[in-house]
Amino acid sequence: xxxxxxxxxxxxxxxxxxxxxxxxxxxxxxxxxxxxxxxxxxxxxxxxxxxxxxxxxxxxxxxxxxxxxxxxxxxxxxxxxxxxxxxxxxxxxxxxxxxxxxxxxxx
Numbered sequence: 184x185x186x187x188x189x190x191x192x193x194x195x196x197x198x199x200x201x202x203x204x205x206x207x208x209x210x211x212x213x214x215x216x217x218x219x220x221x222x223x224x225x226x227x228x229x230x231x232x233x234x235x236x237x238x239x240x241x242x243x244x245x246x247x248x249x250x251x252x253x254x255x256x257x258x259x260x261x262x263x264x265x266x267x268x269x270x271x272x273x274x275x276x277x278x279x280x281x282x283x284x285x286x287x288x289x290x
Contacts, residue, residue: 188274189215190235191288206232206275207264218281223265228256230264233276240271 187197187206197213207230210217219230225247234241238260244252245266251257261278282288 185240185269186272187269188272189277190274191276191290192286193289202268202270204268205265206262206267206269210264216283216286217264217277218283219265221265225263225266228263229281231257231261231278231281232264232267233278234260234262235274235276237269237271237273240269240273242268242270 184198184200185202187199187209189195189197192215195215197209197215199209201209204212205223207217207219207223217230221227221229223230225245228251241262245263248257248263248266251263257263277288
């Protein structure tokens with residue numbers, strides 16, 4: 184069982200055994216709203232997340248993420264939630280531009 188902690192969303196924790204799904208799908212399955220405009224297809228960067236711990240537990244960048252990284256739209260500590268898959272525990276944050284108005288975030 185791996186654990187995903189969303190640091191600036193009251194340290195909300197999600198645990199999963201299904202590592203075949205993207206972080207976006209896993210979060211949605213646990214009823215956590217996460218910004219995404221393209222339907223989770225890697226065609227935009229609205230579902231961006233910031234990695235604060237556990238970067239070694241992310242699988243390699245997908246083709247879509249590599250494209251955005253090369254364009255300067257994805258920093259080395261950022262991933263697309265719709266593309267990223269993990270193999271171990273991670274701590275992530277919602278970036279300022281991805282915050283949803285109906286949720287309360289902490290610093």
